Amino acid sequence: MNCDLNVTTTLIKGTLHSVGSSSTDVAGQNTQGAYSTNWDVQTAFNDVTFDATTSKATAGSLHVQGSTSVTAGGQTQSFEGAADVNFPVN
Numbered sequence: 361m362n363c364d365l366n367v368t369t370t371l372i373k374g375t376l377h378s379v380g381s382s383s384t385d386v387a388g389q390n391t392q393g394a395y396s397t398n399w400d401v402q403t404a405f406n407d408v409t410f411d412a413t414t415s416k417a418t419a420g421s422l423h424v425q426g427s428t429s430v431t432a433g434g435q436t437q438s439f440e441g442a443a444d445v446n447f448p449v450n
Contacts, residue, residue, distance in 0.1 A: 375404050376403045421445060
């Protein structure tokens with residue numbers, strides 16, 4: 361995980377990036393019960409500001425994008441997506 365965030369009581373800005381993988385096997389064998397997965401998720405906090413009295417986001421934006429793949433039973437499925445949130449959200 362890589363993290364380059366500036367966080368105060370009224371601001372979040374920077375990036376968070378998670379890349380990883382996980383796998384398992386059954387009794388040391390790569391069998392139908394085995395699985396593996398990997399992911400790559402990036403989050404950018406673009407000057408998200410907060411009201412100090414309500415703790416609600418008042419300005420800025422958030423961008424999240426990621427991908428993952430999962431292999432189980434000899435079959436692999438891959439997924440990816442992205443989303444943006446602009447503050448304030450009503």
